[in-house]
Amino acid sequence: MSLQLLLENLTNPALLFFFLGILAVQLKSDLAIPETSSKFISLYLLFSIGFKGGQELAHSTLGMDIFIILAFGVLLALAVPLYTFLILKQRLGPYNASAIAAAYGSVSAVTFVTAVSFLDMHEVHYGGYMVAVMALMEAPAIIVGVLLLSVFKKDSEKHLSFGELLQHSLTNGSVLLILGSLTIGFLASDAQAEGIAPFTSDIFKGFLAVFLLDMGIVSGKKLSAFWKNGFFPFAFALVIPFVNGVSVAFISAFVTESHGDRLLFAILAASASYIAVPAAMKLAAPKANPGLYLPMALAITFPFNITLGMPLYFYIIEYL
Numbered sequence: 001m002s003l004q005l006l007l008e009n010l011t012n013p014a015l016l017f018f019f020l021g022i023l024a025v026q027l028k029s030d031l032a033i034p035e036t037s038s039k040f041i042s043l044y045l046l047f048s049i050g051f052k053g054g055q056e057l058a059h060s061t062l063g064m065d066i067f068i069i070l071a072f073g074v075l076l077a078l079a080v081p082l083y084t085f086l087i088l089k090q091r092l093g094p095y096n097a098s099a100i101a102a103a104y105g106s107v108s109a110v111t112f113v114t115a116v117s118f119l120d121m122h123e124v125h126y127g128g129y130m131v132a133v134m135a136l137m138e139a140p141a142i143i144v145g146v147l148l149l150s151v152f153k154k155d156s157e158k159h160l161s162f163g164e165l166l167q168h169s170l171t172n173g174s175v176l177l178i179l180g181s182l183t184i185g186f187l188a189s190d191a192q193a194e195g196i197a198p199f200t201s202d203i204f205k206g207f208l209a210v211f212l213l214d215m216g217i218v219s220g221k222k223l224s225a226f227w228k229n230g231f232f233p234f235a236f237a238l239v240i241p242f243v244n245g246v247s248v249a250f251i252s253a254f255v256t257e258s259h260g261d262r263l264l265f266a267i268l269a270a271s272a273s274y275i276a277v278p279a280a281m282k283l284a285a286p287k288a289n290p291g292l293y294l295p296m297a298l299a300i301t302f303p304f305n306i307t308l309g310m311p312l313y314f315y316i317i318e319y320l
Contacts, residue, residue: 005311014117014209015306021216022223033214041211042275043177045113048200048207049131050178054185055193056128065256066129072255073133076248076269077140081105084240085148091232092292094152099281099288100233102145103297104240106273107137109178110215114306115267117208118314119260126260128185135178137268138276145277146284175276212306219299226295233292237272237300245270245309249316259317266313270305272297 009015024031033041060066081101088097112134119126185193193200226234248269252262274297281288 005315006308008121009118009311010307012118012121014114014205014212017209018212018216018219018303018306021213021218022220023216025217025220032217033210038211038214041207041214042110043173044207045204045211046109046177047181048204049109049113049116050135050181051185051188051193051196051200053128053131054182055188055190057132057182058128058186058188060127060129066127069127069129069256069261070133070136072252073137073265073268074140076265077105077107077137078144079105080244080269081141081144081148085145087240088236089152094149095285095287096289096292098145098149098152099277099285099290100236100293100296101148102142102281103272103274103277103293104244104301105137105141105144106277107134107141107268108271108273108297108302108305109134109275110211111267111271111302111305112264113208114212115264115310117205118310119263122314124260124263125258126264127258130261130264131178131182133264134268135175135182138175138273141273142277142280142284145281149285215298215302219303222295223299226291226299229292233296234300237296238304241270241272241301241304241309245305245313246316249313250320253317259314262317263310263314266317267305267310270301270309270313272301274298274302 021031081104084104085097085101088100091097092100116126245266249262249266252265255265256262274294277297278290278294281293282290
């Protein structure tokens with residue numbers, strides 16, 4: 001990997017704010033982002049990236065190549081939870097296995113937003129339809145995770161119907177906002193989009209930095225309790241994203257020639273959901289331990305992807 005590329009990523013102000021949040025926890029500082037402010041910023045990031053993606057999508061030619069890209073994203077969301085569940089089931093049981101598999105098959109919108117910022121910093125073009133890919137990858141992984149649980153669990157606990165599960169997945173706040181913003185951005189004219197550009201574009205990086213500061217604080221708190229679960233979850237949370245990201249960095253060359261799109265595919269495959277999936281699994285798999293799958297996604301996989309993962313996948317795409 002290019003040392004310069006790695007250093008550029010590690011000195012990104014937004015990423016340094018993430019490390020500051022972790023440091024604050026270690027120093028037992030009272031630094032904190034109010035919960036209401038944190039929620040607003042997360043909604044803003046989803047709104048902004050969805051709206052800008054819709055604008056990009058409106059200027060794209062919706063041909064067969066776009067539909068192939070969308071289908072590839074959905075295929076990844078179906079394949080990852082299938083193979084990860086088989087790895088996890090023997091070690092952690094069907095409940096934890098289904099929740100973790102769904103998390104790693106689904107996507108992290110914040111990781112995606114950080115990757116978009118990374119591409120913008122390096123002036124690498126990517127298609128607005130990739131926001132649609134991200135949105136489409138959320139629900140299939142949740143559904144696969146719950147279907148696997150329904151097949152392998154041994155007790156008679158109430159099953160959620162496929163319709164209930166699909167409805168919950170699509171009406172989850174983050175999924176609904178990204179899909180809605182994407183649609184609104186697609187319908188808005190250039191003049192209308194220009195009117196809110198200061199909100200959707202100009203302040204984006206500042207809000208991302210504050211949000212990553214908050215993510216650093218949350219990650220630092222969860223990491224301390226995570227070690228009770230042994231070494232296996234930690235190794236899984238590092239190895240699986242690495243395998244998924246590197247594999248898709250290569251495989252995506254058969255789907256698209258765009259280096260920006262390929263990096264976003266790699267980061268989507270490598271990321272793990274810690275917003276939509278926990279909300280769904282609280283209903284579908286109440287016996288799964290959130291103290292296990294939340295720290296795996298947020299405190300291990302998320303930092304790995306935004307520090308080492310992005311420059312590694314980008315290097316593979318650019319030079320290999």
